[in-house]
Amino acid sequence: MSTPENAPLTPVLTRRWLSPQSWRLETYEKLEGYTAVRKALSASPEQVIQLVKDAGLRGRGGAGFPAGVKWGFMPTGDDKPHYLVINADEGEPGTCKDIPLMMADPHALLEGCIIAAYAMRSHHCFIYIRGEALHPMRRLYAAVREAKQAGYLGHDILGSGFDLEITVHAGAGAYICGEETALLDSLEGRRGQPRLKPPFPAASGLYAAPTTVNNVETIATVPSVINGGSEWFRAMGSEKSPGPKIYSISGHVERPGQYEAPLGTTLRELLELCGGMKDGIPLKFWTPGGSSTPLFTADHLDVPLDFEGAAEAGSMLGTTAVQVFNETVSVPWAAMKWTQFYEHESCGKCTPCREGTFWLAQVLERMVDGRGSEQDIDTLLDVCDNIGGRSFCALGDAAVSPIQSGIKYFRDEFLALCESNRPAQGDGAAESRDPVSQGSDSQAAQPVGAQA
Template structure:
């Protein structure tokens, strides 16, 4: 695990500054290292002043969409007579993404402190942390942090004598990728099957239990205490003008030191690979994803694209969750697209026809190509199917499912054609290839 931040060419830990400290997850260690100082400072301001501070900082959601956090908070109606809720999205199911789990393991109290400040700002007295069910170790670590916070008076009644009450519940999901979509997550919290809701209405007015709700990612909420302590100008001194602040990049694949690297937004893949010890011996960069499998693939030509929200979009991709997966000349982009599509076909909730049927048939078409049984029109069929899914599915899962297919054909169409023409030997042979003929 690496914990460094690139800010104005100086390596200084910010979000990860406590990660490598002994017993960093305990409240005693956290308090020794500026823990809950941000909360005390936040309590000297009004809720509206805190919302404005987060707006001024330019903090954008770290869960993939990049929506301005302070603006999202300001959407919560005031004086409506309804309870307000905060829901922390810790479902983290995107392939390649592994930043929130280590954050909850190493520094869970930064999340707890961020939750308290956020709830005070949006006038909420209840928060739920929805954690992916498979990461039992992280669930236990956060549950313990919540117990410690209650014992020290940071949660419960009359927190720090401010007259503010807050209860926090840790909820374990059942491992459904779709529950990373905020409205599916809310349905799951309410005890229903995790499927996305029709929007509008949006969670800001009709969220958990039909009440105003803010849904934010773990890293987003954990950033809040640092902004309160350091101020908006300090936060904006890192990153880029439109994408300020530090960001935890998860880099995996054909690099020597895969792990978490906290850098200022706008860091390039070239810099990340250098931080990760370079490419593995005998491997040359061929393609990569800037934000997990749902973001369009990029190539070696994009080494110097600034990895912020604007830079990734200008290159034809998305920043997403900054899950950087690095593939080399020894990896097959067609097989990578197939494996990603298999994941989305498996995780589709089945609520809408384009996603449910489209991912099913794209997997089979890709399998047929890889088995050497493809025909020329298969490439056009994949693009046509993708076009009928993109923008037409109930939630963003469908859009994410077609991203690896469209981008891999864009950059590596010849690889598809080589499988179809027989220039490349079939990837699937024997019994695996026979499956393709049955589809």
């Protein structure tokens, strides 16, 4: 992938997606597959971790924590088993990058798992995938079988003396299990609820043993880092957020899908890639990283979509789930639909989230139905203040983001709705009490979408 202005984009993560039977081992090996693992196994675990640190690879699951630093937290010289857990529980509304990646190129994930596990001296890796994603789950099962038969998994991998088993585990479709400690509880057979931290997973994670949890896209990027080197990787993206990224673009655009571009790409550039706004209707608002990130408006078209750029503009990069809404959509209606989702998916462990999301949904439903008052706006913000930063995990913060940012940029629309006493017009209707659709499932049918 080249980054100079007006230069063509060369895919890195998605380069195999359009190849015939891209998910098969034979195709993967023809296109430099499993060459990185040979390089990694010939080096020491410390050298592999240092290379990933030097490359500046940051977590692609939303937090953006440096992957090499995270791997370095794994203790050395202890007598406990070490576990690598891959978070493939893609449930954030609008997020649909990991499922197509596992569909089109599962061996890239497996090769990354082998390298990461070797670096952290782990001999068992778990891939936790959401239960509704049946097709990518089957692809992963088949890829694990192929890799094992070819000697890339199991005992004494490629004669290196390193052993690794990979277990693909299906979750039950709970959004809360995207939180790493809730995922670990679910993996152990318990109800998926977040744990109190500390202790952190690196010290006491799966089965109370040292554990590292990484996102699918993060680990699938590792083979490219090993093959290309740190300088090559840093030539893409921005200084503090290097490398390529898969942007999931959905909503009112001509060609929704997965678009690979360097970190720091703007929405204006992404809209050019996907053919612009659908039917030419102007942009009204959008999310840079899924519904849990504060909204942006048309004034933010040129914000660099990397970890620093999104934060400086008042939002978060998140999972780069870019949901685009045109001028026909009511902001209060959209906030209501997202809030209904968070109310439904709250695990109920802590009071701020359990009670707060319920009351937020109630108030928004009343407003959208044309029965609200100006006082309801202050009530919404007050409830948001009592949830944000006070919930047990980040779900509470996620739930208040669209409401707080929606009122920040579109307060007049909330006021007008209260004064008119007419129902808001959303994307087709203003139904109440229906859980919001999850973008990860609705977009999974077109895994390769349009890519650059």
